[in-house]
Amino acid sequence: MKQIVAIIKPFKLDEVREALAEVGVSGLTVTEVKGFGRQKGHTELYRGAEYVVDFLPKVKIEAVVDDNAVEPAVDAIIKAARTGKIGDGKIFVRSVEQVIRIRTGETGPDAV
Numbered sequence: 009m010k011q012i013v014a015i016i017k018p019f020k021l022d023e024v025r026e027a028l029a030e031v032g033v034s035g036l037t038v039t040e041v042k043g044f045g046r047q048k049g050h051t052e053l054y055r056g057a058e059y060v061v062d063f064l065p066k067v068k069i070e071a072v073v074d075d076n077a078v079e080p081a082v083d084a085i086i087k088a089a090r091t092g093k094i095g096d097g098k099i100f101v102r103s104v105e106q107v108i109r110i111r112t113g114e115t116g117p118d119a120v
């Protein structure tokens with residue numbers, strides 16, 4: 009199992025959520041975050057204005073999926089979140105050792 013962590017532009021959240029649902033991702037955690045990439049926030053457009061702050065608003069999406077679902081999920085995020093402009097975001101993929109569904113006690117891929 010893997011955890012996909014994607015940092016995206018906030019206005020892309022709905023599209024990304026729909027794209028992930030289409031490829032069968034069963035659960036998501038979403039957090040409002042702030043960050044910067046290699047332009048350090050300074051030269052990035054946000055809602056039409058050039059932001060001159062150190063940290064730009066972003067949305068972090070976390071989804072844990074079975075190994076064979078990583079590629080379709082990553083592809084779906086890229087397709088939905090990409091504008092082609094700087095600051096489109098980044099995707100990190102991490103290994104997940106265990107998943108436990110609290111209600112039923114199921115573990116592993118059955119619990120994802």
Ligand SMILES: Nc1ncnc2c1ncn2[C@@H]1O[C@H](COP(=O)(O)OP(=O)(O)OP(=O)(O)O)[C@@H](O)[C@H]1O
Nearest residue numbers: 015042043044045046047066093094095096097098
């Ligand atoms: N190395 C990193 N570690 C942690 N978070 C990062 C990293 N790079 C980017 N981020 C997060 O992703 C957000 C978007 O990054 P961004 O898309 O600007 O990356 P970039 O490398 O500057 O690419 P681009 O040139 O397309 O803008 C940042 O605001 C930050 O929250």
Ligand SMILES: [Mg+2]
Nearest residue numbers: 045046047095
């Ligand atoms: Mg950037």
